[in-house]
Amino acid sequence: MSRVTTTPSGKTSTASPRATRGGQGKPLLSIRDFKVEYRTGAGATVQAVRGVDLDLFPGESLALVGESGCGKTTFGLGLLRLLPRLGHASGKVTFNRSDGTEIDVLGLDGKDLRQFRWRDAAMVFQGAMNAFNPVLKIRAHMHDTMRAHTKAGKQEIEDRASELLRLVRLEPSRVLDCYPHELSGGMRQRVLIAMSLLLEPEVLILDEPTTALDILTQRSVVDVLHEVRERLGFSMIFISHDLSLAAELADRVATMYAGRIIETGGVRDMFYRPRHPYTLGLIKAVPPIVGDLPDMESIPGGPPSLAALPKGCTFSPRCKFATEECKEEDPALIPITDEPGDAHEAACIHWKQVHLEREVPSDLGNAS
Amino acid sequence: MSALEKSPETPESTESTARTPLMTLGGVSQVFSTKAGPIRAVDDVDLSVNPGEVLCLVGESGSGKTTAARMAAGLARPTSGEVAYDGQDIWSMNRQDFGAFRRSVQYVHQDPYASLNPTRTIQQTLIAPLLKHGVVKTKKAAAERAAELLTKVDLTPPENYLPKFPHQLSGGQRQRVAVARALTLDPKLIIADESTSMLDVSIRISVLAMLGRLRDDLGVGFLFITHDLAIAKYFGWNGKTAVMYLGRIVEFGPTPKIINAPTHPYTRALIDAIPEPDPDLTKTKGRESLRSLEIPSLANLPSGCSFHPRCPLFEDGLCDATVPALTTIRSGQSAACHVVARDGVPEAGPDDLGA
Numbered sequence: 001m002s003r004v005t006t007t008p009s010g011k012t013s014t015a016s017p018r019a020t021r022g023g024q025g026k027p028l029l030s031i032r033d034f035k036v037e038y039r040t041g042a043g044a045t046v047q048a049v050r051g052v053d054l055d056l057f058p059g060e061s062l063a064l065v066g067e068s069g070c071g072k073t074t075f076g077l078g079l080l081r082l083l084p085r086l087g088h089a090s091g092k093v094t095f096n097r098s099d100g101t102e103i104d105v106l107g108l109d110g111k112d113l114r115q116f117r118w119r120d121a122a123m124v125f126q127g128a129m130n131a132f133n134p135v136l137k138i139r140a141h142m143h144d145t146m147r148a149h150t151k152a153g154k155q156e157i158e159d160r161a162s163e164l165l166r167l168v169r170l171e172p173s174r175v176l177d178c179y180p181h182e183l184s185g186g187m188r189q190r191v192l193i194a195m196s197l198l199l200e201p202e203v204l205i206l207d208e209p210t211t212a213l214d215i216l217t218q219r220s221v222v223d224v225l226h227e228v229r230e231r232l233g234f235s236m237i238f239i240s241h242d243l244s245l246a247a248e249l250a251d252r253v254a255t256m257y258a259g260r261i262i263e264t265g266g267v268r269d270m271f272y273r274p275r276h277p278y279t280l281g282l283i284k285a286v287p288p289i290v291g292d293l294p295d296m297e298s299i300p301g302g303p304p305s306l307a308a309l310p311k312g313c314t315f316s317p318r319c320k321f322a323t324e325e326c327k328e329e330d331p332a333l334i335p336i337t338d339e340p341g342d343a344h345e346a347a348c349i350h351w352k353q354v355h356l357e358r359e360v361p362s363d364l365g366n367a368s
Numbered sequence: 369m370s371a372l373e374k375s376p377e378t379p380e381s382t383e384s385t386a387r388t389p390l391m392t393l394g395g396v397s398q399v400f401s402t403k404a405g406p407i408r409a410v411d412d413v414d415l416s417v418n419p420g421e422v423l424c425l426v427g428e429s430g431s432g433k434t435t436a437a438r439m440a441a442g443l444a445r446p447t448s449g450e451v452a453y454d455g456q457d458i459w460s461m462n463r464q465d466f467g468a469f470r471r472s473v474q475y476v477h478q479d480p481y482a483s484l485n486p487t488r489t490i491q492q493t494l495i496a497p498l499l500k501h502g503v504v505k506t507k508k509a510a511a512e513r514a515a516e517l518l519t520k521v522d523l524t525p526p527e528n529y530l531p532k533f534p535h536q537l538s539g540g541q542r543q544r545v546a547v548a549r550a551l552t553l554d555p556k557l558i559i560a561d562e563s564t565s566m567l568d569v570s571i572r573i574s575v576l577a578m579l580g581r582l583r584d585d586l587g588v589g590f591l592f593i594t595h596d597l598a599i600a601k602y603f604g605w606n607g608k609t610a611v612m613y614l615g616r617i618v619e620f621g622p623t624p625k626i627i628n629a630p631t632h633p634y635t636r637a638l639i640d641a642i643p644e645p646d647p648d649l650t651k652t653k654g655r656e657s658l659r660s661l662e663i664p665s666l667a668n669l670p671s672g673c674s675f676h677p678r679c680p681l682f683e684d685g686l687c688d689a690t691v692p693a694l695t696t697i698r699s700g701q702s703a704a705c706h707v708v709a710r711d712g713v714p715e716a717g718p719d720d721l722g723a
Contacts, residue, residue: 067570068568214595215595215597218641219643242643243569244643248643248651250647283645289642293605298572302540
């Protein structure tokens with residue numbers, strides 16, 4: 001697997017031709033000024049996602065990290081048009097299908113929307129139990145999905161389902177005849193991943209795929225994701241509050257705070273040279289497991305209520321770098337210019353002062 | 369299974385031999401009878417916590433951590449074995465002593481959304497035990513004491529929090545209230561059962577730091593239960609860690625040793641499996657591959673060492689024959705593994721083995 005991660009399109013070394021197919025150099029998914037509003041009462045709305053610009057390149061794995069309540073899940077649901085009735089998404093989401101057609105995701109409806117979902121982009125939900133129908137066997141889930149989207153025959157579905165289950169290291173003959181409650185948490189999550197891949201989507205959105213799983217189970221799910229992505233070469237956006245998981249699975253990381261992306265960059269830039277105080281804080285709050293006891297630091301306070309955002313930079317009340325200037329205007333993403341690579345941006349006017357004091361392993365430090 | 373009792377005699381922990389352990393679990397088992405047959409949730413576990421010491425209990429779900437903690441708290445009666453507080457068996461105590469034990473050992477639950485009474489204000493929650501146990505005489509004194517407690521858990525100014533209901537507080541604040549409530553009766557031991565696992569990463573560290581301060585300032589001992597070894601490492605660095613698997617302790621020792629030089633194949637697999645918050649490190653970390661991903665059912669445990677169907681060191685005829693006892697592998701560190709006990713630690717860090 002390629003470790004070169006700073007250039008988004010550098011992820012072409014994956015073996016499968018799929019990885020380079022989508023988009024023809026263009027981003028697979030191009031998101032501009034994406035907003036989601038929830039109606040909360042008579043005439044009142046809350047903006048849960050407040051203008052996100054993001055590109056997902058073919059074969060890329062993008063991690064969306066942040067505390068709970070910062071709009072990560074809403075963002076994922078909004079992309080697939082799965083928001084509850086009181087939610088409304090606006091902005092521009094363009095999906096560049098591999099055959100060259102351009103799809104305006106937010107304008108889709110009816111049959112086209114059904115086509116887009118699962119076939120172009122699929123989602124793996126948080127809480128694997130709730131994503132299944134408890135009275136249907138796994139086999140029925142697979143058949144339902146395939147029949148709803150394709151004209152595949154019975155045997156074809158069976159073969160495809162078995163193939164994918166084997167890919168996620170499950171024994172098809174055992175799993176297919178089980179009801180969801182008969183499987184363990186890790187098995188359910190892997191079945192869900194297999195199911196989401198039934199129609200070979202080009203984008204997979206995973207919402208907290210390993211939360212609530214045990215360590216060894218989490219490891220097996222992570223390994224399966226690595227392996228499956230290597231084989232099938234889809235792109236993925238995965239939503240997680242676990243920074244370690246982002247370090248493990250992502251090529252690129254975007255930090256979300258109060259409904260906006262406040263820093264984005266290659267995974268090594270983000271973890272070794274974070275330039276937004278919030279990303280820095282998150283990294284410092286996660287204790288590594290090997291080595292001696294490091295200095296841990298927490299971020300004071302909690303995320304702001306989306307209904308009453310602070311003036312200016314939304315992070316300023318919790319930020320130790322904050323000055324008067326920060327309270328005036330919510331800063332836009334500023335390209336970080338004093339380091340190699342061009343994909344690193346942070347929404348902080350004091351980014352030059354933000355440094356993570358940590359040794360970068362020198363032998364790997366100049367790999368990118 | 370006497371290795372744990374032996375371990376305080378090792379040179380590393382001489383200072384603890386002078387004191388009676390605050391809490392001892394001596395060969396305790398808890399067997400639940402179910403339709404599927406008896407379930408040995410905890411099987412012959414020995415543990416002890418010294419005053420002011422941290423003992424971390426780590427393991428995956430279903431390993432018996434919480435059952436062990438419930439027995440330590442006197443919330444469940446062990447099927448066999450002895451739970452002793454201050455050297456006295458809690459189940460043969462008289463009413464008065466048992467009451468004193470209950471006051472000295474407090475429990476902080478996992479879910480702060482479920483453990484606080486939603487119809488009571490924080491003040492009501494905190495003063496109820498104070499008045500009930502006669503710690504203070506008047507309501508006014510109780511309110512003052514409640515305010516003091518909130519300050520101890522960093523909820524300042526306390527006036528802002530006392531009149532509030534739990535639903536008006538965030539998860540981190542609620543968990544602090546739960547800790548303040550545990551402190552009302554000046555406990556000697558706090559049993560924290562996954563107390564930080566529901567909290568956001570950024571808040572988790574500050575709650576842990578607060579608990580650490582209580583440990584240092586008030587000398588409270590902790591039985592700290594977590595599935596997250598990184599949290600155990602952070603909180604229990606100066607204490608000890610016991611790793612549980614399917615109801616038994618498989619490895620026990622000082623926390624830094626367990627984390628950086630684990631000996632039991634299960635502990636090694638656990639530590640290898642944890643992703644690191646560092647992209648280069650996490651990709652270069654060695655991976656111990658298990659022979660099976662399936663966790664055996666407690667109702668139908670494998671013969672011999674219950675880890676043998678998954679263990680990379682499995683030896684036919686040895687591991688599936690008898691249950692391994694906890695034996696001292698290095699000074700202060702013991703593991704329940706036939707192969708490690710015989711051959712020593714396989715390819716551990718060179719500085720650990722020496723020769």
